[in-house]
Amino acid sequence: xxxxxxxxxxxxxxxxxxxxxxxxxxxxxxxxxxxxxxxxxxxxxxxxxxxxxxxxxxxxxxxxxxxxxxxxxxxxxxxxxxxxxxxxxxxxxxxxxxxxxxxxxxxxxxxxxxxxxxxxxxxxxxxx
Numbered sequence: 001x002x003x004x005x006x007x008x009x010x011x012x013x014x015x016x017x018x019x020x021x022x023x024x025x026x027x028x029x030x031x032x033x034x035x036x037x038x039x040x041x042x043x044x045x046x047x048x049x050x051x052x053x054x055x056x057x058x059x060x061x062x063x064x065x066x067x068x069x070x071x072x073x074x075x076x077x078x079x080x081x082x083x084x085x086x087x088x089x090x091x092x093x094x095x096x097x098x099x100x101x102x103x104x105x106x107x108x109x110x111x112x113x114x115x116x117x118x119x120x121x122x123x124x125x126x127x128x
Contacts, residue, residue, distance in 0.1 A: 014046045
């Protein structure tokens with residue numbers, strides 16, 4: 001199966017990713033500190049980007065999830081490849097939608113500015 005075939009129905013692709021995130025999170029120990037690259041509310045942004053603004057499954061999934069803190073990293077420039085296909089404008093739109101998704105759930109958001117990777121790591125660890 002090619003990436004194009006997988007992503008030809010973007011809504012279906014995003015829904016499957018949401019299901020995977022839920023399954024992974026449900027298996028994790030609650031007593032440990034765990035960092036996610038993508039949380040369940042990120043699906044709110046990706047649903048919006050693909051034109052499917054919401055569905056009952058997403059809404060319920062967002063209500064059921066909880067995170068102690070959200071670290072929202074400012075956008076870095078990147079080279080487009082087979083996975084990262086967004087333009088800079090789309091990247092900024094996605095960033096705004098990610099923030100909106102977490103704000104809808106009143107989760108604490110810490111914005112992490114652009115700085116060297118080691119400084120970003122220190123910034124996050126100092127804010128735990």
